[in-house]
Amino acid sequence: MLDLSDGIKKIIIIAATTPFPAKLRVSLRRNWLAKLELGIAQHANLLIIAHPKCGNTWLKVMLSRLYQVRFDLPDNLLNKSDEYARKYPEIPRLAASNGYYSYEGIIGDDLNIKNPNSTLRNKPILFIARNPIDIAVSWYFQFTKRQSAQKQELINHFIDHPVDRNTITMWDFVRHSDIGLQFLINYLNQWEKTLVTCPNSLIIRYEDLRVHPVKTLTKITKLMKESFTAEEIQHAVDYGSFDNQRKLESTGFFKQGGMTLRNPKDSESFKTRRGKVSGYADYFNTEQIQELEELMMTNLSPTFKYQPLSK
Numbered sequence: 001m002l003d004l005s006d007g008i009k010k011i012i013i014i015a016a017t018t019p020f021p022a023k024l025r026v027s028l029r030r031n032w033l034a035k036l037e038l039g040i041a042q043h044a045n046l047l048i049i050a051h052p053k054c055g056n057t058w059l060k061v062m063l064s065r066l067y068q069v070r071f072d073l074p075d076n077l078l079n080k081s082d083e084y085a086r087k088y089p090e091i092p093r094l095a096a097s098n099g100y101y102s103y104e105g106i107i108g109d110d111l112n113i114k115n116p117n118s119t120l121r122n123k124p125i126l127f128i129a130r131n132p133i134d135i136a137v138s139w140y141f142q143f144t145k146r147q148s149a150q151k152q153e154l155i156n157h158f159i160d161h162p163v164d165r166n167t168i169t170m171w172d173f174v175r176h177s178d179i180g181l182q183f184l185i186n187y188l189n190q191w192e193k194t195l196v197t198c199p200n201s202l203i204i205r206y207e208d209l210r211v212h213p214v215k216t217l218t219k220i221t222k223l224m225k226e227s228f229t230a231e232e233i234q235h236a237v238d239y240g241s242f243d244n245q246r247k248l249e250s251t252g253f254f255k256q257g258g259m260t261l262r263n264p265k266d267s268e269s270f271k272t273r274r275g276k277v278s279g280y281a282d283y284f285n286t287e288q289i290q291e292l293e294e295l296m297m298t299n300l301s302p303t304f305k306y307q308p309l310s311k
Contacts, residue, residue: 006040006081014150026157029150033103037095040081041107042119045092046224049099049107050128051187053138055206056096059128062217062240066228067091069235092224100187102154108190113197121198124223127191130206131306132184133280133292136174143179144168155179170283174292181292185299192301205304207277213237281309 004012010033017028041047050056057078064079071088084091099107110120143152144165156162159178174180195201202223209216214233221228228236238244276282281289293308300306 005083005086006036007083009036022153022157026154029154030103034106037097037103038106038110038119040093041095041097041110041123043093044081044095045124046094047107047120047123047125048094048096048128049125049191050096051098051100051130051135051139051184052142053135054128054130055209056128058240058245059209059217059220060094060096061245062213062236063094063220065236065239066221066226066232069232092226099191102158108194111194111198113194122200123198124225125195125198125201126220126223127195127201127203128206128209129188129203129304131278131280132181132188132296132300133174134206134276134278135184136181136292137170137280137283139179139184140170140173143173171288175288181295182299185296188304189299189301192303203303210277213240278309 013029013032013036017025017032020028048056048059060078060080064073064077064084067073067079067084067088068075068077071084071091073084073087077083079091079094081095082093085093097104097107099105099111107120109115110118111125112118143155143163147155147165152165161178163173163177163179168177177183192203195203200223202219204216204220214230214237217237218228218233221233280292284292289309293310296306297308
């Protein structure tokens with residue numbers, strides 16, 4: 001049997017199902033990709049759960065840099081799952097999932113507090129939170145400008161009201177779509193409840209990773225039971241800085257899907273788009289901001305400690 005990487009397996013599934021009608025194509029992809037997703041998570045040394053646009057790719061860049069330097073690995077190859085472990089088994093395998101959308105929901109199902117036979121509950125699990133209004137804005141740009149056609153199709157078949165990325169406005173996406181702010185608040189709340197039952201889980205906030213990157217990255221490596229010097233951590237943080245990642249992305253440095261350059265003429269299409277905390281204030285008027293913040297403060301768990309801009 002061929003020894004294929006996780007990334008190649010995913011490409012094969014997408015390619016093999018492309019010719020089928022949409023309904024069958026989506027059904028097959030959901031089933032086959034879900035099995036692959038669970039298998040990757042079961043073999044991983046660290047399971048990262050985060051909604052898109054919460055900094056999970058940025059984190060993987062920094063974690064990858066730690067091992068690139070230590071093992072002299074290519075700078076433009078990110079460790080997304082088994083890319084490094086296939087060459088050096090001592091390097092931890094990663095699994096990153098939103099844990100909810102479409103086939104990735106198999107992760108949430110496994111970790112459900114009502115599932116007594118979870119295969120993942122005792123693993124080191126990192127959850128990355130972010131202000132849900134900031135997620136919603138960045139998610140809008142991701143969904144309308146970067147999202148692959150196959151991933152978008154899977155999401156649209158998963159929700160009750162499919163989103164047309166060519167016509168939807170930011171306000172309608174954020175405030176009224178099935179994957180907008182209210183959903184994101186529910187998403188964060190649900191994962192908080194789920195992770196209470198996971199003994200090796202850690203919740204970090206994107207904002208803390210942005211303000212205290214060395215301290216937060218060190219905490220994450222300890223969760224992985226890995227040891228790096230202060231100098232190694234600082235180098236990884238410097239390499240993963242917004243300015244450096246933006247420069248590398250703009251030159252087409254990265255060859256993997258998550259960080260590949262889409263449209264060099266459209267700054268809002270970059271994976272490294274802004275990296276700004278509370279950047280949502282730049283996109284809405286005062287009344288809209290108040291409405292979004294009220295929705296967040298009324299419904300989001302206080303555990304995450306997010307506050308309106310005015311406070």
